Structure formats: C-alpha cells, structure tokens
Amino acid sequence: MSRIGKLPVKFSEKVTMKIDQDNIIVKGPKGELALGLSKNINITIENNTLFVKPVTKEPQVLKLFGTYRAIINNMVVGVTKGFEKRLELQGVGYRAQLQGKDLSLSVGYSHPVVIKAPTGINIAVENNTIVIISGISKELVGQIASNIRSIKPPEPYKGKGIRYVGEFVRKKAGKAGKK
Structure with a gap:
C-alpha cells in the first residue's frame, strides 16, 4: 500500500468537490480543475476531507x-494557491519580452x-531575464516551463x-590546449 495514498486530502470551505461517475471536479477561488477517475479507485468525502x-x-x-x-491534492492546492515556476536567462544578449x-x-x-501561452497559464517577465509561469494546474505549469527551458x-x-531559478549547472573545463 502506498504511504502517500493512505493520507487524507484536507481542503477548506472555499473548495468544493463534485464526484460524477468517472470524474472529480475541484472548484476553488482561482478556478476549476477536472480529473478522470479509474474504476479501481474509490473516493469518499467526509467533513472537508477526501479519502482515496x-x-x-x-x-x-x-x-x-x-x-x-x-494529483487530487495538487488540484486542491492549485485552485486555492496556484503554482509558479521561475526561469532565468543567462547569456549576453539573452532577453525575454511579452507580446500580448x-x-x-x-x-x-x-x-x-x-511561445504562445495556453489557456489557464499566465506568463510574466521581470527585468527581461526572469520568466514567471503561473497557473492552477501543476502539470501544465511544469510542462510549459520545461518546454521553454528546452529551447x-x-x-x-x-x-x-x-x-530554473536556483538550478545549479555544473561547469566543465574547456580544452586544455597545447603546452
């Protein structure tokens, strides 16, 4: 049994959860997210606590x-607080700008x-070298940040x-040259 799976998902009164046949819909102050459920998973909600x-x-x-x-816990966090990834551009002449x-x-x-921002994702730029990607879906924010980094x-x-801001890049020594 999964240790993480045994833990309950607690959520506030601001968040509403609705379980349909094969979907769970989480609504909160920042938006709404949906997830398709497997038939092998049983979900129960009691007193603002969800059990899987x-x-x-x-x-x-x-x-x-x-x-x-x-995933459901990330949905609850996303609709209440949201997620954010920060990227930094390093290099002479490297810069980012928003065009709409x-x-x-x-x-x-x-x-x-x-790069076109998909729906549900906000992109901001600080000092022409810091790109901030934010949204309610952790998966989508991480994927867009990864796509931008892969450029x-x-x-x-x-x-x-x-x-990524705070990412350590191990530098290699260049060619030694003739001595």
Whole structure:
C-alpha cells in the first residue's frame, strides 16, 4: 500500500468537490480543475476531507491510488494557491519580452522564438531575464516551463541558456590546449 495514498486530502470551505461517475471536479477561488477517475479507485468525502482507497489489492491498482491522491491534492492546492515556476536567462544578449500574451525569447538564434501561452497559464517577465509561469494546474505549469527551458538548455562550458531559478549547472573545463 502506498504511504502517500493512505493520507487524507484536507481542503477548506472555499473548495468544493463534485464526484460524477468517472470524474472529480475541484472548484476553488482561482478556478476549476477536472480529473478522470479509474474504476479501481474509490473516493469518499467526509467533513472537508477526501479519502482515496483502492478497490482491489492488485499491484497496478496499489500503484495508481497513491498517484491519484497526489494529483487530487495538487488540484486542491492549485485552485486555492496556484503554482509558479521561475526561469532565468543567462547569456549576453539573452532577453525575454511579452507580446500580448505571447512570450518572445531572444536566446542567440537568428530569430526570436515565440511561445504562445495556453489557456489557464499566465506568463510574466521581470527585468527581461526572469520568466514567471503561473497557473492552477501543476502539470501544465511544469510542462510549459520545461518546454521553454528546452529551447536553450544551459550548456556546461559557459553556463549560457535558460535555467530554473536556483538550478545549479555544473561547469566543465574547456580544452586544455597545447603546452
């Protein structure tokens, strides 16, 4: 049995949960999220607390029920507080700009790279070098941040590129040259 799956998901009065046949819908002050449920997972709600239990003891079901509990907990946190990822651009001439809701990156290519923000995601720019991605879905915020980082990941020799704020990039020594 999953240790995380056994834990209850507590939520405040601001959050409402509705369980349909195969879906759970979580509504809160920041928005609404939905998740499709497996038939092998049983969900009960008592006194602003949600419990996730497996229907059978099959190994695949036991793996899934901890994952479902974690996803539902992230949904509750997302609709109350939201999620945020910060990226920083390091390199001479590297900068980010907002063009409406789209993000334009100048990261050493011959053309600016334009990223369209999907619905539910807010993108902001600080000091032309910090990109802030925020939204209510942890999965979507992380995926968009990863997509932006993959445009120009930090290289190990000079450290230029797009990285998460606080990410450590281990630098390598260059060629030794002739002596």
